[in-house]
Amino acid sequence: MIKPLEGVTVVEFAGLGPAPFCGMLLAQMGARVICIGREGAPPPAGPLARGREYIALDLKRGEHVARALDLVASADALIEGLRPGVMERLGLGPQVCRARRAPLVYGRMTGWGQNGPLAHTAGHDINYIAISGALHAVGLAGGDPVVPLNLVGDFGGGGMLLAFGVVAAILRARATGEGCVVDAAMTDGAAMLMSMMYGFYAAGHWQDERGVNLLDGGAPFxxxxxxxxxxxxxxxxxxxxxxxxxxxxxxxxxxxxxxxxxxxxxxxxxxxxxxxxxxxxxxxxxxxxxxxxxxxxxVLSLGEAPLHAHNTARGTFVEADGAWAPQCAPRFVRYAQASGEVDKAT
Structure with a gap:
């Protein structure tokens, strides 16, 4: 089984949604992910918590902050999804962590980004994709904008791009010895996911309204x-x-x-x-x-999709504790296997 991130160590500060999704992706790719949770709180559970080592700390106590910094000192990357300034107030900001390990990659997951007029404002996926143009573009002609679950902001434009940014920055750090901060904002990510539509719009091939275009349900085909x-x-x-x-x-x-x-x-x-x-x-x-x-x-339901013949043949879902969960993607296939049957676990 190919694990491309084997040998990489990541310290993750427990959170919700996109940052844990990033941690899950890195863990599934073979990284050692050490999740620091809040003392007294139950350990994270569910599919997004897969593949972690877990340690509970009270980051209001100096000795526990010191333990967190010791973990950071031997890590390739740190990921966190707190509001701007929170990690700094805890004594775990980028400058403090960099002092412990110069090649450290410091991944930050927020909705609005680390700076800008909205940086310190509360928000959720729907708010972040609203100002990117993505929410406006989804829906039936003449109807309301339709919320595309929280796929575009939290996961596609958030956690997945944070994972990409962290891996890219680790490659740079290994080549140069210098780490950096990865400022992953869901507003930026959702906008980037709209690149093709903005290109069509600029070229006059896309109308700035819902349900009348080639890929938004407007075309009968x-x-x-x-x-x-x-x-x-x-x-x-x-x-x-x-x-x-x-x-x-x-x-x-x-x-x-x-x-x-x-x-x-x-x-x-x-x-x-x-x-x-x-x-x-x-x-x-x-x-x-x-x-x-x-x-x-x-169009399959959540209950039907894991049982579809194509998904079962590829092992797209795995059953654990009586529930289905999506498997790791993408697959990594050895050249010797590339023209034959692919091991579901790879």
């Missing part, structure tokens, strides 16, 4: 449709050959006479597809398109 059993399928046949396969699959070949990318035709095409899809159940459509390139998949 890239959206979800309700089936006869009130479940859903996802259709993503963007390319012409896939679009043709889909239209033939639902018996709507006559619609192929209309230019696929001509928006004036989209309402008519969408209405016809919706009527047709509503005549069969989700699983009937999934079976109808199985093995085709029409880009049609069932």
């Amino acid at each position: 890239y959206r979800t449709y309700r089936c006869a059993d009130n479940r859903w399928i996802a259709v993503g046949c963007i390319e012409p050959q896939f679009y043709t396969a889909f239209m033939k699959g639902i018996g709507a070949e006559d619609l192929l006479e209309l230019p696929q990318r001509e928006k004036a035709h989209w309402p008519r095409v969408q209405e016809r597809i919706a009527r047709t899809i509503a005549t069969r159940t989700r699983d009937e459509w999934a079976e109808r398109f199985a093995g085709s390139d029409a880009c049609v998949t069932p």
Whole structure:
């Protein structure tokens, strides 16, 4: 089993959401992650707490701060998700920690960042993605903005980018002997995740409104449709050959006479597809398109997804203590295995 971060040590200060997600990613990649929690509080639990060593300290006591600094002194990186200034008040700020270990990478996870007018203001994922433009872009035409869970701010634009930043900074530290602070702000990360949409918008290929564009549900060939059993399928046949396969699959070949990318035709095409899809159940459509390139998949619930044949074949989820949890991603495959079967554990 390849563990690319084997030999890396990370000290994590226990928190909620994106910072623990970062710690989980680093641990799953093979890093030794030592989580410092609050004395008297229960140890972190659940999928985000996987793969840690845990130590409880009272960071209001000088001797416990000293113990934390001793751990930092032998670590490659530190990650924390507290408000700006809290670690400094605890005596564990970047300058103090750097004095103990010059190559230390100091990863900081916040919503607004370490500076800026909102840096010391409370907020949550929904607030951070709101000022990035991401929240405005998600939703049905003419409808309210739709909250995309807390995937865009906390996890995609937060914890995952913190993990990327920490690993990048560790590579730099090993080459130069000099650590640095990684200032990971969810506002920055969510905006960066919107790079392609901002590019489309600048080029005049994206309207600044919801549900009328190629990838936001506006296109009839890239959206979800309700089936006869009130479940859903996802259709993503963007390319012409896939679009043709889909239209033939639902018996709507006559619609192929209309230019696929001509928006004036989209309402008519969408209405016809919706009527047709509503005549069969989700699983009937999934079976109808199985093995085709029409880009049609069932929309699975949290209970169904771990049992899907593709997910079980790849070991995408693991069952522990009677519950399913996603496995480590991405996979790391030895060259000798690259053209054959991949070990689920790698």
